[in-house]
Structure formats: structure tokens, C-alpha cells
Amino acid sequence: MPTPPFWHPSLSRTQAFLACARGLFVGLGISSASWAKPVTIDSTHYHLWTTAPGSRSSEALHTAEILHRSWKQWTGALPDSLPHKHQLRLFASRAEMRKALPGLGWAEALYHQGICDQYDDPSAELPWHWLVHEATHQLAWEDSHLPLPRWANEGLACLFSVSRIRKNRLILGSVERETYPTWWLVQKPLSGKMERDLRVGLLVSPSRILSESDDIDIAASLNSHYLSWWSMAHFFHATDSNAWRDWVLHDATKNGLIRRFGPAQTLDQRWYKHVLELRDSVVGR
Numbered sequence: 162m163p164t165p166p167f168w169h170p171s172l173s174r175t176q177a178f179l180a181c182a183r184g185l186f187v188g189l190g191i192s193s194a195s196w197a198k199p200v201t202i203d204s205t206h207y208h209l210w211t212t213a214p215g216s217r218s219s220e221a222l223h224t225a226e227i228l229h230r231s232w233k234q235w236t237g238a239l240p241d242s243l244p245h246k247h248q249l250r251l252f253a254s255r256a257e258m259r260k261a262l263p264g265l266g267w268a269e270a271l272y273h274q275g276i277c278d279q280y281d282d283p284s285a286e287l288p289w290h291w292l293v294h295e296a297t298h299q300l301a302w303e304d305s306h307l308p309l310p311r312w313a314n315e316g317l318a319c320l321f322s323v324s325r326i327r328k329n330r331l332i333l334g335s336v337e338r339e340t341y342p343t344w345w346l347v348q349k350p351l352s353g354k355m356e357r358d359l360r361v362g363l364l365v366s367p368s369r370i371l372s373e374s375d376d377i378d379i380a381a382s383l384n385s386h387y388l389s390w391w392s393m394a395h396f397f398h399a400t401d402s403n404a405w406r407d408w409v410l411h412d413a414t415k416n417g418l419i420r421r422f423g424p425a426q427t428l429d430q431r432w433y434k435h436v437l438e439l440r441d442s443v444v445g446r
């Protein structure tokens with residue numbers, strides 16, 4: 162299997178502006194760090210290496226299976242006769258993961274070389290949203306082979322990972338407040354004036370994002386980019402979920418996007434209105 166075009170770090174809420182990590186992570190083989198006795202656990206579609214407590218590991222696997230089911234339904238993929246087991250690693254703590262995987266930099270979770278790595282954090286309200294983010298990248302690449310531009314790849318992963326999970330079902334398009342990058346909508350004081358918010362760097366406009374190359378360095382605007390990537394995906398999904406899905410699965414081009422969601426001249430304004438609605442839906446909840 163070819164190497165994914167990117168690896169996809171997730172960012173902690175405390176680490177706002179840090180270097181782009183592409184190519185930073187050298188040698189993903191686990192070092193000789195000491196950790197609690199690892200065990201492996203299998204579910205229907207996942208193989209989990211874990212040093213976290215059994216109940217937490219089961220919770221992580223359960224969440225991954227919910228995502229898997231949601232992804233298959235969303236993409237319309239036929240059930241696998243011999244399911245390929247996706248590789249997950251769950252470390253008992255952030256410190257343990259950082260010790261085991263030197264070179265992580267600011268990444269809080271990642272998908273790389275066919276493995277999703279994350280750590281357990283029992284104090285977090287929604288610790289598995291990182292896993293859902295990375296595992297969405299994994300499904301998009303390994304199962305659906307989607308050649309998405311970076312903004313759409315990240316936006317799609319965020320669209321799934323911020324979604325609520327209720328009664329063992331992921332409700333795509335819903336929004337949990339305590340997820341990345343949603344919490345930036347609460348923390349960043351949007352003014353209600355798009356030009357001002359773009360000028361001061363709170364957001365990046367879709368027209369600019371659609372003209373950016375995938376390998377530009379976004380270190381100085383990391384969270385603004387993630388917020389904009391996610392809100393673009395959310396805007397397109399909310400505007401016409403069928404057209405958005407069709408674009409993601411079959412026609413992930415700029416022209417294809419404008420054809421479905423044009424006109425281009427008003428895209429920024431329509432997206433910004435949606436961002437404000439998103440903010441209002443989570444602020445004060």
C-alpha cells in the first residue's frame with residue numbers, strides 16, 4: 162500500500178501556533194521506552210495495541226467501530242467479506258506516547274504508515290474525538306482511496322470527529338462543543354464582520370483556501386486554517402449533503418466544488434454566515 166500523501170497531526174487546544182509537521186516525524190517505530198504491559202485487542206474491523214486500562218481500550222474500540230459503521234453508510238461501501246483490520250495504538254497517557262514516539266512535536270494524535278496513534282486522557286470530556294479524526298483519515302485513505310486536497314481531507318476528518326455520538330450512532334453534521342477545532346469558535350471573538358476577521362487572521366477565506374497549494378506552510382495560522390477547513394466542510398455538508406458527499410467521493414476538484422456550490426463570487430460571504438451560525442450554536446451551550 163502506498164504511503165498516504167500526508168500524515169495528519171491533531172492539535173491540542175493549548176498549542177496554537179506550531180510548526181507544520183510534515184516530514185518532521187522521523188522513525189515512527191516505537192522506541193524502547195518503558196510502558197505498562199501492552200496487550201492487543203481485536204474488534205470486527207480494528208486491531209488495537211494498547212497500554213491503557215481494559216475498559217478504556219474497549220471504549221476506544223467501540224468508538225472506532227461506530228465511526229466505521231458511519232463511514233460505510235456515508236460512502237455507501239459494500240460490507241467487506243474479509244474485513245481488513247485497521248491498526249490502532251492507544252497509549253495510557255500523553256507522556257507515555259511522547260516517550261515512545263520521539264519527534265511528535267505538537268501533534269496530539271496522528272495517522273501514519275497505516276497506524277492511528279493516540280493516547281488516553283480520562284480527564285478529557287471527549288477523549289476519543291482525536292481517535293475519530295485520525296481514524297477518518299485512515300478510512301478515507303485505506304478503504305475509500307480518496308485523493309482529497311488537504312483542506313478537504315482535514316475538513317472531512319473534523320466533520321466526523323466533532324460530531325455527536327448518541328445511542329451508538331454518529332450524527333454527522335452535529336457539533337460537540339468540546340472538540341477541536343470547535344472550541345476555537347468559542348475562544349476566538351468573531352466580530353460578525355468577515356473582512357475584519359479575515360484581516361486579523363481569525364479565519365481564512367474559502368477563496369484563499371481553494372487557491373492555496375497543499376504544501377504551503379500554515380504554521381502561523383494553524384488553528385485558523387483548521388477552523389476554516391472544518392467550517393467549509395460543515396457548510397457544504399449542511400448546504401447539500403448529497404452534493405458534498407458526491408464531490409468528496411467522485412470529483413474532489415475546485416471546478417467540481419464551484420459547480421455544486423457556486424457561484425464563487427459569493428462563496429466567502431455564504432460560508433462566513435454559516436460560521437456565525439455555527440458559533441451561535443455552540444456558544445453558551
Ligand SMILES: [Zn+2]
Nearest residue numbers: 169170315318
Ligand atoms: Zn487530520
